[in-house]
Amino acid sequence: MDNRAPWIITLVLMTTVNSTHALGDTSFNVIASFSVIKDLVKRVAGDSINITTIVPTGEDVHRWELQPPNALAVEEADIVFYNGYGLEPWIRHIEAMANDSLTLIALAESANYETLAIPVGHYKDSTDPHMWMDPKGAAAYVDVIEKTLIEHYPEQADAFTTRADETREALAQLDHQLSERLEGIPHTNRMLTTSEASMAYFARAYDFEYAAIWGIGSETIGSAQAMEAMSMRLSQKRPPALFYESTSPYIHMDALARETELALAGPLYIDTLSDADGPAYNYPAMLRHNTELLHEYLGGARAEE
Numbered sequence: 001m002d003n004r005a006p007w008i009i010t011l012v013l014m015t016t017v018n019s020t021h022a023l024g025d026t027s028f029n030v031i032a033s034f035s036v037i038k039d040l041v042k043r044v045a046g047d048s049i050n051i052t053t054i055v056p057t058g059e060d061v062h063r064w065e066l067q068p069p070n071a072l073a074v075e076e077a078d079i080v081f082y083n084g085y086g087l088e089p090w091i092r093h094i095e096a097m098a099n100d101s102l103t104l105i106a107l108a109e110s111a112n113y114e115t116l117a118i119p120v121g122h123y124k125d126s127t128d129p130h131m132w133m134d135p136k137g138a139a140a141y142v143d144v145i146e147k148t149l150i151e152h153y154p155e156q157a158d159a160f161t162t163r164a165d166e167t168r169e170a171l172a173q174l175d176h177q178l179s180e181r182l183e184g185i186p187h188t189n190r191m192l193t194t195s196e197a198s199m200a201y202f203a204r205a206y207d208f209e210y211a212a213i214w215g216i217g218s219e220t221i222g223s224a225q226a227m228e229a230m231s232m233r234l235s236q237k238r239p240p241a242l243f244y245e246s247t248s249p250y251i252h253m254d255a256l257a258r259e260t261e262l263a264l265a266g267p268l269y270i271d272t273l274s275d276a277d278g279p280a281y282n283y284p285a286m287l288r289h290n291t292e293l294l295h296e297y298l299g300g301a302r303a304e305e
C-alpha cells in the first residue's frame with residue numbers, strides 16, 4: 001500500500017457518508033407493519049432507507065388500531081411490508097388510504113414456503129400467518145423483501161443482494177443452532193402449549209407436538225369451551241410446562257396451570273420483539289430466548305446431565 005492509500009480511503013468513506021445522507025434526504029421510505037418484519041426488512045435494506053413501524057414494540061399486532069402518525073407515514077411511504085394472511089386486520093384501512101404509487105406487499109402470502117392451517121378456534125383451517133417463527137419462513141420473507149426493494153430502488157440492487165445473501169446464511173446458521181439446542185429435550189417432553197396458536201411453524205420445524213387455547217389473537221379469545229377442551233387435554237397429556245406469550249393475556253394459561261397443577265413459563269416472544277434492552281431485542285435473539293425457555297422448562301438440561 002503506498003502513502004496515498006489512506007487519503008483515497010478517506011475520500012471514498014466521505015463520499016459514501018455523503019451519498020448515504022443524500023439517499024436518506026431523497027426520502028426512500030418504507031413501512032413495516034410490526035417489529036419482526038422491520039428487523040428483517042432492515043437487514044436487507046441497510047441504512048439508506050428509512051423504515052417506519054406501524055405497531056410499536058410490545059403492542060399486539062392483531063388488535064392494533066391505526067393512529068394519526070401511522071397515516072402520515074403511509075403518505076410518505078413507497079412500500080408497505082406487512083405479513084398478511086389476516087395477521088393485521090387493520091391493513092384494510094391502509095389499503096383504503098393508499099395512493100397509486102404505494103406498493104403493499106404481504107410477505108407471508110408472497111413467500112415460497114409451505115403453509116399450515118390454524119388448528120383451533122373461529123378461524124380454524126384458515127392459513128396460519130405466523131410463518132416467521134421458523135427461520136426458514138423468515139428466509140422466505142427475505143427473498144420477497146430483496147425482490148421488492150430491487151424493483152423499487154434498482155440503483156442499490158447489488159447492496160440488497162449482498163445483504164439478503166448474508167441474512168439467508170445467518171438464518172440457516174440460526175436454524176441449525178436452535179435445532180441442536182432443542183435436540184437436548186427428550187422426545188416424550190416435546191409438547192408445546194401456548195395461548196394463541198402462534199407456534200405451529202416452530203413446532204413443525206423442531207418436531208414438537210403442539211396445542212393452543214385459541215387460534216389467532218384477533219378473534220374472541222378464551223371461550224369456556226376452549227378452556228374446557230384444553231383442560232381435558234392437559235390432564236391427559238401432562239406436559240412438563242405450559243407457556244404464555246408476551247402479547248397474549250396471561251390469565252387464561254395461568255388459570256389452566258393452577259387447575260392442572262402444571263408449571264407455567266414465559267413469556268415467549270412471537271408477535272413482537274422486546275425493547276432494545278429486553279431478551280428479544282432482534283429476530284435471532286427472539287428465537288434464541290424462546291428456545292432457551294423451552295430447553296429449561298421441558299427438561300433439556302436434565303437430559304444433558
Ligand SMILES: [Zn+2]
Nearest residue numbers: 196198217271
Ligand atoms: Zn399472533
